[in-house]
Amino acid sequence: MSTIWLQIGQCGNQVGQEWWKLVTNEKAPNSTLDRYPFRAPDGKLSALCVDSEPKVVRSLLREVKSGSFRDSNISLGLRGRGNNWALGYHGLKREDDNSLLHRTLDSFRKEVERRDAYSGVVLLHSLTGGTGSGLGAHLCESIREEFPVGYILSVTVAPHQVGESPLQHYNSLLCLSWLQRYADGVLLFHNDDVLRRMQVLCGKKIDHAPALQPPISLSDMNTHIASCLAGLMYPVSNLRTQRGTASWDSMLSSIVRTLPRHSPTGDVYQSTAVLAVARGNRAETFNCSLQPIMMKMKQGYGCVSWNSHPLDSWTDPCNIVDLMSSSHSLTICANHSSVSDYIQRVLEKAQTMYDAHAYLHWYWKHGCEEEDFMQAFEILDSVVKEYIAAGDH
Template identity: 55%
Template structure:
């Protein structure tokens, strides 16, 4: 039986501070709430976590190993350097030449190779990282490229955190530009979480309505934001009854079925996620109405957003009530997300009679993921700000010193402009 459970197992790759902090929250949800029979697409036969944790500084990974309970990381899969990457994509992508740090990429790929060999059938990789930091953006891009070249048959699903629009780093626009271009080229799907939106959702969920002195941003901890992202991942990627075998065994199809359902066109693969979880007696129509409230309606110019495809994952403890409301829920989602008329099957639905997000009581959770044209808003902003800096020659010497030349920037500008054009044309008849 273990052999069958392992057949479609995947490898989790956590890169940089952000990727490992999200991973910490993800593994706490998974190791604490998931049923024993559903663990094996995510854990090895020996019970160790199917994850490789990479960072150029040791502090975050040390904390992760201390706090994740009921699950253990393989020592050889903890890849740590001693120097950061200076919030510089080129520095993270290229690495440095000292003997202790030079092998960070090689060590990661060697650990990855061994994890692949532990699988009966390697199906793909989920990579957690950010667009902003040097390690998450630069080394994350390099690892996507290396994995694609070495294991071309496996899927790559990127879980990516985008920086605050107001600014996390003076280099964030360059880093975002280059990283987005790389994951567009080498990944099959991208779950894109924007920090400003995640902060609003985390503030709403924790009922924290206080604001800072500026009055612009709610006071929300980084842990709460990471927990929200991990909760969305759990809603989407934890085993569902719909995808289990007849004997109720999970074979880990969820990440790859998500890609197949939502990313049928290679030029559009950026996904928006919304989630609502409620306890007690609440109608599914009410839960759906709350979920669609967070969907971006139009771009800054007033052009309405559209969706290429939508996936709804409904989890409700102890009953199958969703099935009674499924038609009305899917109709409401199709209208709210403005699904394109030329896709004959734009809505997909998975269900599970257990709610992993709140297993202790009667509860409902609805996680909705859409290939949505609002991704173009983020990219358009990145393009505008990065182009302004690039034309002024700002900070370019910091990138050129690590081998990032004009060709890399021009390729990235062209790639993102193409993606923006594709998304802008979604609603055009």
């Protein structure tokens, strides 16, 4: 595979480490070096890790010693970015051409040059941390300018609605606007949704003893996100969002039941496109019952009428998450208009803070300008309007 994986900041590197645990399982299909889809021709992982602090990435040193990870692909700073998009984007004032941004781009160019063809990059990062949001946005912009033909897919994690950082709405606003301008696609995971999903899964496992239900850890949430990515993005010969021995219809019903149907204002949510990935030793039965499953998906996800082919499906006989079991998994990726509610909430929170001039001095101090905010408000407002218009065609 000619794709490079770029892990940025604490969140990006933690999710990335869980991702590599899954896909580098030596029992996984296509795991031999000449066919392995996530390695460079010399057998090293096609990954770069960048963080402004060394604490999270230290665990990767074991992978460096084992020979699977390239030491030159780890770029670290000595000072965090203070949960500030502006500091992450513009960097420290005393930095020169040896800055974290320049070192990362230099490693990226060398990784591109190691392969016969370059198709694109997957960015793993968060919307709220200074490094993930600010440096992530700058890297996305720089990679687009230097490698305009390659695709850029952002896998980004939105913060909890309440309580992560007083700057999270500004950071999310600015980062999302940069992704809208420079990325080809965004897979958005929301911490609140991931936590609810994990609580449902854990509740099912030990519903006979709710008092003993273990707390959901950050590591659990990162593993869940990584397994969702594996279900969607691992090659098919063709996540663990749903697993077990249930029928495909039952699994789909369980997923559809969790979908929000209406916005707070009563508008019906719709999807412009939906992809289902079925994995496991029963994958062939998915194709046998494809028509009723697709009809249920079309109705459950509210596919827009103007798209004549809104649904697609992939299958693979191997369940990458549970290689030793007979379980099967169903992963669904949808461009669902409920995301506009999150964007609208970011807009409203950020606008309220901006009008009150709250915390703005921290952004002016590190190089941000009023035009950056005005452009971000305009871009995200247009995204919300486009989602609304998509259902009116």
